[in-house]
Amino acid sequence: MTTTDEYAEVAFPPLGRDRRVQGWIFSAAVSQIGDVAWYVGLAWSAAQVTTPAGAGLVMGIGALPRALVLLWGGALADRLDARRTMILANLGRIVVLATAGAIVLTSGVTLPLLLTVAVLFGVMDAIYTPAAGTIPRRMVRGEDLVKLAAGTQLANRLAVFVGAPLGGLLVAHGGLAAVMLVDALSFAVIAVALAWVVRPRLPQPSSSGASIRADLRDGFGYLRRDVSARTLVIAFFGLNLCVGPVIAVGLVQRTHVDGWGAGALGWFQACSGISAALGAVIALRWKPRRPARTGLLLLIPQAAGCVMIGAVPRVVVFVAMAMIGMTAGLASAQLSGAFQQTIEPAFLGRTSSIVSLSDEALMPLAMTGFGALISLTDVTFACAALGTAFAVLMLWSAARLKG
Incomplete structure (x- = not known):
């Protein structure tokens, strides 16, 4: 460190x-x-x-x-x-x-x-x-x-x-x-x-394994040993796998089923994007004492927005998307900074790759599973279930973090 x-x-x-x-x-x-x-x-x-x-x-x-x-x-x-x-x-x-x-x-x-x-x-x-x-x-x-x-x-x-x-x-x-x-x-x-131009000021600690395979084993061993690092990785997995399906599948299905049209879908996405940019602007000036825990707790309103997408009228969906975007802009900055501070420098590359793997390997499964859940139930139930699971995971993660 x-x-x-x-x-x-x-x-x-x-x-x-x-x-x-x-x-x-x-x-x-x-x-x-x-x-x-x-x-x-x-x-x-x-x-x-x-x-x-x-x-x-x-x-x-x-x-x-x-x-x-x-x-x-x-x-x-x-x-x-x-x-x-x-x-x-x-x-x-x-x-x-x-x-x-x-x-x-x-x-x-x-x-x-x-x-x-x-x-x-x-x-x-x-x-x-x-x-x-x-x-x-x-x-x-x-x-x-x-x-x-x-x-x-x-x-x-x-x-x-x-x-x-x-x-x-x-x-x-x-x-x-x-x-x-x-x-x-x-x-x-x-x-x-x-x-x-971009020249790091601090030295890069090198991994000490005899091979790439040994380095990978050591990387997973580090996550087993370090509770805070492991908790952040689990929270990032949950963030990636809960919000993505609701936006990419749930919102589209809700818009289609209720006959709001493709134009409305575009405006929903624009609302979220603009709100996320605004959240990032606020994060530039906001400095909470415990950024990791603050970032996780900020995602509770995001989970509520996921639940709302499946149930509220069209005008309130804009509110839900604004909530999701704003909290994404605020929380992502806090959590990204906290991740950099929490992970041992010698393990940053391996730990970052494990987090990214949730998007690449698990996201297609999450999308497919969420779509199947909608087919078996409906959009309202599926969004409520995933949003609730997301909120519980963020609360659990925030309670386990030391800082």
Whole structure:
């Protein structure tokens, strides 16, 4: 764990004037814009060249290599220099996009090409993401981690509003090759920022295992030993697996069953996104004494919003989505900062990869199970059941945390 003495030996400029922090947040925003634009272009291109089932395969197949490689990527992040690993992963993405773009220009868009690119991107993501999870802890003081997380999340949420229409415009006027070019440029910008601006101030503790497999065993052993770390990981699993199905499946089913139309669904999502950005702005200035516990308790209103989605009238669904968005913006910053402070630096990559695995490997199962629950009961019961389970898990987690 990083000690006060280690922080005292390093000069940290004020967070608002820290060029390395600004570079980190800027690179996160550029990455999000490129990713969102890419997925819009990928989805549209898949819809043009294959059946709906094929398009679904294109959009989902990248999760398989991410799930298979994530734990290995986490162990790699704790063993190698994280910044260099991220730069190499971005260069790999650029090579993939440049090669695929050349094929598109000469031979056109095909289903095998889209599947290949999606798989290769999944592998690169599994290497890049855990390494990125180790950087904030080594760049700022412990008390600034929540603010850094809030700033990064605000940039990411605002970037979505830029990336989605940008992807649509690019694929409409320049085709998939144009989207690939812009996405490759975004990765080049990030690589330059990582190489010249984003330089961690604290050393990276290296894992001590004799092999990647030994490092993985040690990572799971760390979670068995450390109650606070294990509790946060369990809470993150619950957060990912409870809210996602309600928004992605429950809200859609409720909108469809009640005949509110696709327009209403878009406005619901916009309400949540705007509220989340506002929550992140507030988190930039709010400094609770116990960020981990505060973040978990903030998610209780989010659980209530999940319950409301299945039962309340349309106008009140906007209130529920605002509750979910606002608490997401507030709680995510607190919990991200607390995660960075709680996890031993030598295990950040492995622990981050375990948390990410809930999205990649377990989320499809959670979506399917939640849809089956709706079929067996109804939207109201399913949302109430999952929202209640979510609230209970957050209360249990908050009670177990020491700080």
